[in-house]
Amino acid sequence: MARDTLTGSRIRERRLILGLRQAELAREAGISASYLNLIEHNRRRIGGKLLVDIAGVLGVEPSMLSEGAEAALISTLREAAADSGVPVAELDRVDEFAGRFPGWAEVLATGHRRIATLERTVETLSDRLTHDPNLAASVHEVLSTAAAIRSTASILAETGELEAEWLDRFHKNLNEDSLRLAESSRELVNFLDEGDTGEDRRGMPQEEAEAFFQENGFHFPALEEAVAAPEDLLQEAPLLVSDAARSLALAALEQYQADARALPLKDLGQALASEGIAPVSLARRFGCTLPQVLRRLAALPEEMLGQEAGMVICDASGTLLFRKPVTGFAMPRFGASCPLWPLYTALVHPNVPVRRNVVQHGRNAAAFDCMAVAWAQEIPDFGQDPMYRAVMLILPGGKDAEDPQPVGASCRICPRQGCAARREPSILKEEF
Amino acid sequence: MRLRTGEAGGQRREEILLMGRHVVLIEDEPNITEAIRFLLTRDGWSVDAHTDGATAVEVIQDADPDLVILDLMLPGKSGLEIVRELRAQEDMQALPVLMLTARGQMRDREMAEKAGVTRFMTKPFSNAEVLTAVRDLHAQASQG
Numbered sequence: 088m089a090r091d092t093l094t095g096s097r098i099r100e101r102r103l104i105l106g107l108r109q110a111e112l113a114r115e116a117g118i119s120a121s122y123l124n125l126i127e128h129n130r131r132r133i134g135g136k137l138l139v140d141i142a143g144v145l146g147v148e149p150s151m152l153s154e155g156a157e158a159a160l161i162s163t164l165r166e167a168a169a170d171s172g173v174p175v176a177e178l179d180r181v182d183e184f185a186g187r188f189p190g191w192a193e194v195l196a197t198g199h200r201r202i203a204t205l206e207r208t209v210e211t212l213s214d215r216l217t218h219d220p221n222l223a224a225s226v227h228e229v230l231s232t233a234a235a236i237r238s239t240a241s242i243l244a245e246t247g248e249l250e251a252e253w254l255d256r257f258h259k260n261l262n263e264d265s266l267r268l269a270e271s272s273r274e275l276v277n278f279l280d281e282g283d284t285g286e287d288r289r290g291m292p293q294e295e296a297e298a299f300f301q302e303n304g305f306h307f308p309a310l311e312e313a314v315a316a317p318e319d320l321l322q323e324a325p326l327l328v329s330d331a332a333r334s335l336a337l338a339a340l341e342q343y344q345a346d347a348r349a350l351p352l353k354d355l356g357q358a359l360a361s362e363g364i365a366p367v368s369l370a371r372r373f374g375c376t377l378p379q380v381l382r383r384l385a386a387l388p389e390e391m392l393g394q395e396a397g398m399v400i401c402d403a404s405g406t407l408l409f410r411k412p413v414t415g416f417a418m419p420r421f422g423a424s425c426p427l428w429p430l431y432t433a434l435v436h437p438n439v440p441v442r443r444n445v446v447q448h449g450r451n452a453a454a455f456d457c458m459a460v461a462w463a464q465e466i467p468d469f470g471q472d473p474m475y476r477a478v479m480l481i482l483p484g485g486k487d488a489e490d491p492q493p494v495g496a497s498c499r500i501c502p503r504q505g506c507a508a509r510r511e512p513s514i515l516k517e518e519f
Numbered sequence: 520m521r522l523r524t525g526e527a528g529g530q531r532r533e534e535i536l537l538m539g540r541h542v543v544l545i546e547d548e549p550n551i552t553e554a555i556r557f558l559l560t561r562d563g564w565s566v567d568a569h570t571d572g573a574t575a576v577e578v579i580q581d582a583d584p585d586l587v588i589l590d591l592m593l594p595g596k597s598g599l600e601i602v603r604e605l606r607a608q609e610d611m612q613a614l615p616v617l618m619l620t621a622r623g624q625m626r627d628r629e630m631a632e633k634a635g636v637t638r639f640m641t642k643p644f645s646n647a648e649v650l651t652a653v654r655d656l657h658a659q660a661s662q663g
Contacts, residue, residue: 223622227592230621231548234643238554241646246561253557260550 093186094138097152099127100187101145115144160196161185167199204329225275232268236261276500295332296339297410299324305411306388310344311352317341339409343386349375350383356391364392364482366458367440377440378462381480385411397481399430403474413481415453417496425495426508430479433459437475446491454491456482540657543584544568545575545601546619547593555588558646559653572596576604584614586657588649591620591631599634606635615656619644 102112113123117140125131133141134153142149164181177184185192239261243249249257309315317340327333350373362368366380373380385398397413405426410418418424429443441459458480463473495501498511542559546552547570556566567582569575573595579587587605591598598618605611618636620627631639638652 223592227621230642231551231590234619235548235550235554237643238551238558238646238649242554242557245646256553257557260553264550 093129093182094133094152095127095129095131096183096186097189098123098133098141098145100189101147101152102127105145107145112141112144116140160189160192163196163199164192167195170199170203222275225271228271229268229275232264232271236264236268239264273500292329292331292335293408295327295329296335299326299332299336300339300411302326304388305386307340307343310340311347317344342382346379346383346386349373349379352387352391355383355387359392366480376462377460378476378478381458381460381478385480395483398478399424399428399481400476400478401430401434402476403434405431405434408476413455413483415447415483416455416481417447417500419497419500423510424497425501426510427492427494427506428479429457429459430477433461433479434475434477435461437461437463437473444491445494447494447496453483456484458482540586541565541567541582541584542586542588542653543579543582544588545572545578545593545598546570546588546590547572548590551619554646555649558650562650562653564653570594572598572601575601579605579611579614580608585660586653587614587616588653589616589618589636591618591622591627599630599636602631602634602636613660615660617649617652617656 098112102109109123109127110120113120116123116137118137122131126133138149138152142152145152161181164185165178168178168181239257243254243257243261307320309320310317317337320340321327321333321337324333324336327336350369354373355369358369358372362372364384366377366384370377370380382398382400384392385396387396389395395413396411397416397418398409398411399407399418400409401407405423407418407424412418424430427445429441429445432443433439433441438461441457443457444454445457446454459477461475461477464476465474467473493503495503495506498509499513501509501513503509503513540563542564544552544555544566546555546568549570552568552570556568559566567578567584569578570593572593575589575593575596579601589598589601593601598620602616602618605614605616615637616635617638617640618631619640619642620631621642628639637656640648640652
């Protein structure tokens, strides 16, 4: 049945959904019930004012009842049928299906669009793994070095008598290659786990949202000056591809806006100039909470704060909800982070400020001054359990790094042995 | 050893002819080069090693070897490009080429085969695999 002859079916469908009787709809639309009956059975064509009137009674746009409203839906259903790879016997009745069962048709079409989106994501990630030049170079380096080690070790093990000169040379090569393998495999793992450039983090909603914040330097003058709302900033944000990412970004921007109102930029700048980075003192001065101060400090331009600052926020499960990277402090891209972070110490002592100097294991181990606190996301009702979140401000340098506490990024890429907090073996070896 | 006419590299070529089987190795990883050189030298081969992909075709033409061992990812020019250029020349059609690569996917193998690679070996390989492959390829080329 042709699409343009199905307006009547759609009117009937909509009427039944609303629980209206034929006579009621006919009376409201100013026509007889028998004429409406003919229309609903597609035996009278309908258009113009009558269509507008009936659509008005049914509470839908006239186009929803006419041909055009379903064109995109039918097109998607046809695509779904074609992509399914199996013969669809009733393909010639797709118009009828969409007209008679618009809800189910939409479910099918939405499912098909979601599959297409997920397939594109998988293709993008696969393509990245296959063609990313950095990744390809790292893998090539690791495998070439492993090949050199294997060949050299095999010569040493299997060659009966080797001249002293060759022996020395191969021992030297083996030593060099093993060091190089250690370095290149560590770099490869870091690339996969900690990359923090905007471009390569896209693909997951949280990564898209972080890429958006990264592009804006984690600072939004329009919110500081109250000349725009968080929703306005999402209007021109090409990095936010998915709805999920836009939702995450909006929530983070709304928190930013609330924090900016509690600690206005100008006043905060003056307070910092006189008191320095003293979060508790700032909280008292502005009459706001410590988590607000920590989040606010991380959102300030570097020139105003006087130094670089990173930040992580987690929920009660320990999952990182937000990351602002800081040079030298590795934050895992996927999976759980190091349980030794002061962030988690704060999480198990809600509302108690925690401050620790920490150092992450690595070649360029540097100390960081970490300040953390956990807070209840909203005031719980009597008998209700509070939902905690924790925030940690990460400042490079530490306080002269007095006996800093060693921490990692995540167990998988942490080489520390004998760590009581380890939950899974590392793929790296201690110190190489 | 195959003999060709009209090739360049006169005196060097004569020296090689006197030495026996000759292989050109193009590999930018020096310690792989050293290990393979050691291995093949002990097996009676003369090994001519180079690291640059850009000059590889010229080097191979001049040396006129019995066999070429080639890395896929080289500075200057990829191993596949080198093989394609070699195969475009009439007197290089039958030259055995063993390609060493870190990329071992089916698609990479197909591309290598299409370009004219005789055998494909993924890193990390064992010395025995390299020796076996070199001997097999040489034997096949000699019979062919």
